[in-house]
Amino acid sequence: MNSELAIDVRGLTKSFSHKRVVNHVSLQVRRGEIFGFLGPNGSGKTTTIRMMCGLLRPDEGTGTCLGFDIRRESDDIKRSVGYMTQKFSYWEDLTIRENLSFVARMYHMADRDRAVADAIADLGLSERADQLVGTLSGGWKQRLALAACLLHEPKLLLLDEPTAGVDPAARRDFWEELHRLASRGISVLVSTHYMDEAERCHKLAYIFNGNLLANGTSEEIIAAQGLTTWIVRGRNLSALSAKLEQTDGVSQTVLFGTSLHVSGTDPSRLEGILRRETAGTECVIEGAETTIEDVFIFLMHTNGIQTETSA
Amino acid sequence: MMPFSRAGFSRLWSMVIKEFLQLKRDRLTFAMIVMIPVMQLILFGYAINSDPKHMPTGLLVSDHSEITRTIIQTLEHSDYFDIKGEFADEESARRALEQGDVQFVVNIPAGFTRSLLRGERPALLIEADATDPTATGLALAAVSQIGEYVMRKDLHGPLSYLNSAAPPFEARVHRMYNPESNTHYNIVPGLMGVILTMMMILMTGLAITRERERGTMENLLAMPVTPLEVLTGKIVPYILIGLLQASIILGASHLLFRVPLFGSLVTLYVVSLVFIAANLMVGITISSLARSQLQAMQMTFFFFLPNILLSGFMFPFRGMPVWAQHIGNLLPLTHFNRMIRGIVLKGSGFSSLWPETWPILLFMAVMMLIAVRFYRRTLD
Numbered sequence: 048m049n050s051e052l053a054i055d056v057r058g059l060t061k062s063f064s065h066k067r068v069v070n071h072v073s074l075q076v077r078r079g080e081i082f083g084f085l086g087p088n089g090s091g092k093t094t095t096i097r098m099m100c101g102l103l104r105p106d107e108g109t110g111t112c113l114g115f116d117i118r119r120e121s122d123d124i125k126r127s128v129g130y131m132t133q134k135f136s137y138w139e140d141l142t143i144r145e146n147l148s149f150v151a152r153m154y155h156m157a158d159r160d161r162a163v164a165d166a167i168a169d170l171g172l173s174e175r176a177d178q179l180v181g182t183l184s185g186g187w188k189q190r191l192a193l194a195a196c197l198l199h200e201p202k203l204l205l206l207d208e209p210t211a212g213v214d215p216a217a218r219r220d221f222w223e224e225l226h227r228l229a230s231r232g233i234s235v236l237v238s239t240h241y242m243d244e245a246e247r248c249h250k251l252a253y254i255f256n257g258n259l260l261a262n263g264t265s266e267e268i269i270a271a272q273g274l275t276t277w278i279v280r281g282r283n284l285s286a287l288s289a290k291l292e293q294t295d296g297v298s299q300t301v302l303f304g305t306s307l308h309v310s311g312t313d314p315s316r317l318e319g320i321l322r323r324e325t326a327g328t329e330c331v332i333e334g335a336e337t338t339i340e341d342v343f344i345f346l347m348h349t350n351g352i353q354t355e356t357s358a
Numbered sequence: 359m360m361p362f363s364r365a366g367f368s369r370l371w372s373m374v375i376k377e378f379l380q381l382k383r384d385r386l387t388f389a390m391i392v393m394i395p396v397m398q399l400i401l402f403g404y405a406i407n408s409d410p411k412h413m414p415t416g417l418l419v420s421d422h423s424e425i426t427r428t429i430i431q432t433l434e435h436s437d438y439f440d441i442k443g444e445f446a447d448e449e450s451a452r453r454a455l456e457q458g459d460v461q462f463v464v465n466i467p468a469g470f471t472r473s474l475l476r477g478e479r480p481a482l483l484i485e486a487d488a489t490d491p492t493a494t495g496l497a498l499a500a501v502s503q504i505g506e507y508v509m510r511k512d513l514h515g516p517l518s519y520l521n522s523a524a525p526p527f528e529a530r531v532h533r534m535y536n537p538e539s540n541t542h543y544n545i546v547p548g549l550m551g552v553i554l555t556m557m558m559i560l561m562t563g564l565a566i567t568r569e570r571e572r573g574t575m576e577n578l579l580a581m582p583v584t585p586l587e588v589l590t591g592k593i594v595p596y597i598l599i600g601l602l603q604a605s606i607i608l609g610a611s612h613l614l615f616r617v618p619l620f621g622s623l624v625t626l627y628v629v630s631l632v633f634i635a636a637n638l639m640v641g642i643t644i645s646s647l648a649r650s651q652l653q654a655m656q657m658t659f660f661f662f663l664p665n666i667l668l669s670g671f672m673f674p675f676r677g678m679p680v681w682a683q684h685i686g687n688l689l690p691l692t693h694f695n696r697m698i699r700g701i702v703l704k705g706s707g708f709s710s711l712w713p714e715t716w717p718i719l720l721f722m723a724v725m726m727l728i729a730v731r732f733y734r735r736t737l738d
């Protein structure tokens with residue numbers, strides 16, 4: 048196996064009651080890489096991550112995590128992977144300290160008290176260490192879960208929406224910490240719905256309805272779709288947006304507060320349409336970079352239509 | 359006992375601590391642990407063993423004399439018997455007994471007095487409806503003292519030659535409907551097994567389904583802990599709880615029901631320990647089989663039923679059909695009931711208890727295998 052790869056899975060497939068929720072997904076994450084895993088709700092992110100760490104048995108497909116086979120060596124994987132569940136899964140009737148001690152004992156850590164004390168201090172929760180976890184706010188629970196899954200110094204992190212509900216400052220701290228870990232050679236697979244977080248990843252994958260639609264650096268993904276995007280500024284943009292949405296040659300429109308992103312695959316045709324539609328109005332148009340968000344929405348729409356028509 | 363590595367022991371210990379802490383925080387469960395045994399003991403103990411008095415009694419007297427009158431008066435004064443009247447013939451007496459109109463029929467046969475005066479020690483026949491053995495047990499015990507009383511009251515002066523060491527007549531008891539009769543002390547030790555079964559299975563039956571339903575199972579499964587470590591870790595705290603409960607039950611039955619202890623306390627605890635572990639194993643097996651807490655509860659009750667009915671607690675074991683005895687013999691409670699009665703009432707020691715111990719150990723091993731086999735290591 049390639050020792051460069053922290054995760055190397057091929058053709059992972061999983062069905063629940065005859066509904067295929069992950070369809071032949073292949074992913075490679077290199078050591079020391081932060082890999083973003085994106086996709087709309089119910090697209091199969093959590094299911095894929097669970098298959099990687101041995102919590103679900105894939106129906107088809109093979110692969111390794113840290114060189115261990117995901118089917119046969121899940122005990123070895125569990126020892127060196129830190130998995131943070133999407134739904135908070137620590138014990139609410141234990142205190143912060145007790146939860147962390149539990150984890151430390153589970154991994155048979157040498158200097159348990161020290162590790163637990165350090166983790167609590169890093170969290171800035173020293174005064175509240177003996178508070179029951181059930182009484183913590185949502186964001187603090189999330190931060191505790193993260194600290195707990197980092198406690199045993201895993202070589203690979205599988206983080207399922209680790210920053211959901213976490214405030215911006217804490218999220219920034221968290222991403223700085225992730226990059227620090229990555230620079231020490233720790234690999235990270237992180238699922239998220241935040242685009243700013245996507246942009247902080249080395250690589251991205253986009254999954255929709257169980258199918259992996261895009262995979263690579265954000266530049267690669269953007270380039271692969273060949274979209275051109277224009278920004279329209281002005282008033283009454285929602286009417287314009289509705290109209291453009293119906294026009295051939297416009298792939299999608301995304302409305303922001305005072306601007307409208309309009310994307311299409313044929314640059315000259317798109318420009319022509321926009322010039323025609325905005326002529327004689329107060330709206331101004333300017334060419335723009337296609338963002339990763341534009342691409343994801345585009346991927347979702349085009350593939351959503353495909354699956355609807357094929358169904 | 360089990361091959362745990364150092365890391366494995368650390369994980370097991372981690373589980374034990376966690377379970378203890380959670381138990382400590384769960385006030386309701388904690389209250390249950392102390393209160394339920396005492397409450398059940400009181401409810402069961404008094405309901406079943408309530409010292410029954412004034413039980414309807416019919417007479418069938420074919421010999422009227424001063425002595426037989428004294429006997430009847432004495433019966434009535436004993437508080438246990440409530441004389442309802444005299445039956446015309448044996449036929450109607452039998453029918454009343456069958457229908458439950460009376461619980462006893464006291465039959466004084468013709469020529470009783472004459473035979474008594476001749477020193478022939480005639481028999482006073484008492485037919486008892488023994489479907490509720492404990493209800494009849496005490497009353498019948500009282501009958502045996504009547505002879506003594508009558509002796510002192512009537513058989514003096516010229517008749518004092520009858521006043522020998524042996525009672526002047528014999529009370530011959532015919533227990534109907536339930537030949538093998540339990541006694542008062544029989545049922546309180548039996549209760550210990552029932553209460554322990556109930557508590558141990560209730561408490562561990564939910565142990566794993568609770569983790570599933572709270573979502574913490576996903577976390578546990580993502581850790582490198584083995585099924586055996588999880589299961590053992592969840593059982594260990596309850597072994598101590600079980601022993602605590604056993605002590606509560608023992609203490610309470612001694613204080614409330616004056617149940618004596620003829621055997622050794624150490625034997626009693628060792629036997630209880632084995633029994634507690636077996637029941638915890640059942641609970642944890644249920645927990646590992648069930649998909650939800652509701653399912654776990656259903657399975658728990660499914661297991662209770664044969665335990666209550668076929669273990670010899672409710673109905674005398676030898677009175678049951680053979681197939682029921684076979685089922686009964688599979689259950690730890692059956693064996694525990696025999697052992698505890700042996701220890702408490704007969705003073706049995708370890709050597710004589712082995713035939714009842716190994717079936718429990720075997721049962722436990724089978725349960726452990728099932729639990730580990732069906733413990734789901736994934737979320738599928």
Ligand SMILES: Nc1ncnc2c1ncn2[C@@H]1O[C@H](COP(=O)(O)OP(=O)(O)OP(=O)(O)O)[C@@H](O)[C@H]1O
Nearest residue numbers: 063064068086087088089090091092093094095133
């Ligand atoms: N245990 C299960 N049994 C049945 N269906 C399931 C199960 N787990 C997930 N699913 C289904 O599989 C699909 C994918 O779910 P999954 O949780 O992987 O999505 P996700 O990408 O993580 O979504 P989100 O962003 O909302 O977390 C969903 O349609 C979900 O209903």
Ligand SMILES: [Mg+2]
Nearest residue numbers: 092093133207
């Ligand atoms: Mg998810």
